[in-house]
Amino acid sequence: MPTENRVTMTKTPEQPQSGPLEASSEVDLRLEDMSHLSAEEARLLRRHFEIFTETTNKLVTAHQHLQLQVRALLEELEQKNRELESVNSELAHRIRETEQVREFLDRVIDSMHTGLVAIDVDGYVTRINEAARVLLGWEDQSPSQFEELVANQSQRILPAVSDWDQAPRSGETRLRKRHGDTLLVRYTAVPIAPSGGEQTVQRGTLFVFEDLSRLRLLEEKVRRASRLTALGELAAGVAHEMRNPLATMRGFLQLLPSEYEDPGFREECSTRLIREIDRLARLTESLLELARPVRPDDYETDLKALVEEVLNEQQEALQVEDIRLEIHLMQIPPLPLDRDRIKQVLLNLIINARQAMAPGGKLEVTLEPRPEAWGAEDQLTLLAVLSVRDNGKGIESHHLDQIFDPFFTTRDEGTGLGLALCYRIIEEHGGVIRVESTPGKGSAFTLYFPIRCEE
Template sequence: MEGKSLSFIFSIFLVGYLTITGFVKAIDNDMTIKVAGDNHFPPYEYVDERGIYKGFNVDIIRAIAIETGVDIEIHPMTWYEALDALEKGEIDAIQGMKYNEKRDAYYDFSEEYLISSQAIFVSNENRYIVDLGDLKDQKVSVQKGDVSTYLLENIEGVELIWTENQEEALQLLAANHVDAFVGNRNTGLYIIQKNRWNDLIKIVGEPINPTKYAVAVKEGNKAVLDIFNKGITAIKADGTYEKIYRKWFGEDVQKPPIFLKRFLYFLLVILSVSLFASVVVFRLNRLLQLEVRKRTMQLKKQDQFKEQILNSIFYGIATINKAGIITSINDPGKRIIDAKGEKLEGKHYKKTPLEGYFKRTHLIKVLRTGRKYIAMEMEKKFGDITKVIEYNIYPLISGNNKIEGAIVSFSDITNIKRLKENLIIKDKMQALGEMAASIAHEIKNPLTSIKAFIELIPDKYDNQEFREQVFKYVPSEIQRLSNLLNNLLDYSKPYKNTKELFDVSRLFDEVLILFSNQFKKYRIKLNPVFEKGLYVYADRQQFKQIIINIMLNAVESMDLGGELTISGKSSGSHVIIAISDTGHGIPPEDLKKIFEPFFTRKKYGTGLGLSIAYQFVKENNGNIEIRSIEGQGTEVILKFPLV
């Protein structure tokens, strides 16, 4: 207690001395430098529960301000906001940035005041990720704008999940929404300890890319850079830097000698027990050898019978244990992967031609959770030829209900796939042919209006009222035609979606901005209710289009003073979103037709909005349900998987 009191008194004295020194130096200096930092990057810089901005970087900048006598304003913000503010000239510097060659093209860096390194964080149960190369085809969370992005951009198949800060990225890992997180080593350790995630998350591999950490300014801003270099040199020389470093990162503490003694004692006990166990095992082994030989002969006969069955089927079948080792593969499987005659058993599947005939992430999830993948497809290139492989992965369960490995069955369905695609194209063309009459009718109405106006122009052009009607109705009819054709193209053309994990409430914020004027114009009362941290794994643009199409129908169905209620909540492994209005409702006879292309009761509608929404929902593994009471309103319920 006495030592802590003396340390506290010394700290007060040091702060007072530096403050007075800085005040004296600032008398003749009226320069103000604006500096930004990450608002959630502990222990370097963060806003605590009381709203105080603190951390190692913050103390360093304040010490530089006192030492140089320059007025420095420190502004906390998200990392990518800080980068944007520096680019726009709204701030003069970022108080802590890791150096690399790509960043050097845009920023100038001060003298380093720390060596910073990155690390790979995975769940404690993870046994297959040990370095950056193992992140191939994995889902990895990373802070938006962080230097870790440069480490991951050349890894094949990696799926990056962007977050605002590193705690949010680690939160996704703790909830098993991602396979790994790559970020600052010290920050990750701080967040794990603060949230008591030590039993959930661990660091693997060596520190990555140890590099200098410094103040960054916009390229060419030598005046500001000189001030920071002068300040860093001064606080290192007078011992201030060392005190700040010890405050935030502490000192290495040597383990006492008693620890080593206890370790050696337990090691001796373990060795003694192991020796005794070895003797017992040796004796038992001799007794069991005869029984094993007898059982081996019986099993050998059974295995020969099973092998004949497996080699007579069309599919390739392989079994893989939890370590990724191929324990068996039938002859048809070797033929499909062009490995006939090779000995694949006992090898890791990544080092055999079997690699690439199924998604690695699917195998990992089967081994970890027991989940099944049925009728999955992927493309495999052989020179200029691309083949389509269909595969199924099932867990291999032992008698005590534990996962011992996985069974992978696979086949080449290239020709079957081509036949299916031809049938789909034929069916779509037939459907479009059947809709031709409806399309012609929809196009005919605006064309008739435009034609009528054009024919009257020679006779009525001098009529002011006529000209106003031309300028009012002709553009709107043209826009109507354009919307019809665009919607038709969206409906008919193929679309390959790109799925990602995103916050539902933030996406709704973007959509609601688009409708703000309509809400005001029609005096619509809005009631949004969302759970915090609600994420959906889907194509973000398609999801936004689904919401826009539904809300357009809701707004158009209500009179002045209507009410629109939007809610979002999680339910098990799904997210449920409900959008309800107090509009006119849908007649019972129309409810069965609302998802059909070109079905509409609107005077100027195309009938494609809900049809396209339905198509996008199904492409993202979701479900849509519409409930409506005529004269009272409509409720649309969407259900999407969390991951």
């Protein structure tokens, strides 16, 4: 019976298996009986088994390394998932906070009593609050473009797109309501600055406005009350001013029957009566001028030319009184002024200055454009500033608060209505008149008119 040749392959038990190819043991080739094979065949067979063993061991090692990498990747994936969950949780928290802030700001904006409209750089309305909707009649929908709200298309309201860093633009204008009516408002247009570090153009404009209709009604009520008060004071002043000449006239008329034959009495009577009648005529004329309405918007007056005209008319009187005239006049754009009424103011101020100076005095008249704080909000505005200054006797400090009151005068022959009339005329032109005076050194009356700058 022939001898049995067997070839077996075993593993050395260095480590237990954890899988089909997870054993770290090397494969060991054992040839129990290869006597029937030739030496060459045995060598080749042994060589093949060595290659197989080496390859198998490499596969086992590679598999183990791969498993370690997979395990590391799984751990890294779990860590990333935990980090992502944390980031998502933080992001969700911030989104909730942002939504809460946005909701709060929306409630604040819609709770405002003033209107607010947000406009992008192309003029489209991106936000309009509740007050603006109610004031302009857009309760159920929003206007598309801001120009739908502007009544005067020629008036520049919004800042230029390139002027993101300029000061807010403020003023008064009329807005068009949805159904055609207009609303007088006071507004402020604020450019929205670029975000981040951009230094290019603005991102849009915030247009905030308030209804002036109620304010105008309240102002009218105040004006009516002031007019009634002024009317009472005026009536009292008129009664006082008329009482004196009437008393004089009555006295002469009472003496007329008994003293008529006296030539001296007749001469004095005629002279005094004419004087008192003239005084009443001047008083009546001043009262009529005080009551005559001003329509400044119907005029475009060259103020420099008007001042030169008045000074030319006064030149001869100034020379006779030996008063030196100094003139500094700059050109001013045409203003909406009633030429005749402003001329009346200038004449009154110059005549007052002449009467306050002795021979050898100096009268200085200046006109210049000057930016100054103006209005209730002290907004910087270009003004026409006209000043009439003398070096006469001046005005006592305790009289400065009274000089524009009707019937206040420090001269026996005056009616006390000249400066009151000047004050009213300037006020109705939208201007201001101010006085500065130092006793013994002179007085300066200054007129201020806003200049309408072309956009």
